[in-house]
Amino acid sequence: MKTIGIVGGIAWPSSLFFYKAINEYFKDRTQSNGLHTPNLxxxxxxxxxxxxAQSEGNWDDVGRLLAGEAANLKAAGADLFLLACNTLYTADEYIIKHSELPMLHIVDATANKVVQRGYKTVGLLGSRYTITGAYFADRLKKKNNLKVLVADGVHARNVHNALYQELAKNIFLPETRTKFKAAMEALVARGAEIVVLGCTEFGMLVK
Structure with a gap:
């Protein structure tokens, strides 16, 4: 059995979600009695x-920090790793170049689900770094021929601010859920067939 490495703490609420989801997926796929668990x-x-480093635009510094954690995972026996965060895949090129472990890419996993379901136009909610950067939208467009619409205006600001001021601190408020609903409805009104919640905490908020 392969050992999966998880770079967590980015932020810690998403780490809990990844840990739980991987264990539940393992149970479903192996049809175990619930006592067997994956190697994590x-x-x-x-x-x-x-x-x-993010706020200063120093993505190489972000990559250096994450590649260091990947090295720790390799030393501990991991065979591959993933980042328990969407935004930090912005530094994917640096991380891949400076890591000896293969990295699972969250955008490719997302694209596989979208394509499997037959959608062509994707709405994307994410941090400011995600919706203004190239790593997510461009990868969906170039590798999978998908049209990508990103949140804009007040919706983009609401989403980004909620992530860093609330969700990353494990604060989930009903009024913030209402703002996210409005942001998703705005993407649908612009033509989105499906909305990608480009941050783990977003899914925890909107259920």
Missing amino acids: ILAQTNFALIEE
């Missing part, structure tokens, strides 16, 4: 350092 190793980052 979790490396916890200091999210404050990550966000400082």
Whole structure:
């Protein structure tokens, strides 16, 4: 059995979700009695350092921090790894170049689901870094021939601010859920056939 490495703490609420989801998926796929579990190793980052580098646009510094955690996972016996965060795949090129472990890419996993369901136009909610950067939207467009619509205006600001001021701190408020609903409805009104919640905490918020 392969050992999966998880770079977590980015932020910690999403790490809980990934840990739970992988264990539930393993149980369903193996039809185990619930006592057998997958081999997982979790490396916890200091999210404050990550966000400082993000906010300054120093994505190589972000990549360096995450590649360091990948090295820790390899030393602990992981065969592959993933980031328990969408936004930080912005540094994917640096991480892949400086890591000896294969990295599972969250955008490719997302695209597979979208394509399997036959959708062509994707609405994307994400942090400011996600919706203004190329790593997510361009990868969906170029590798999968999908049309991508991103949140804009007040919806983009609401989503980004909620992520860093509330969700990353494990704060989930009904009024914030209402703002996310409005953001998703705006994407649908523009033609989105499906909405990608480009941050793990978003799914935790909107259920």
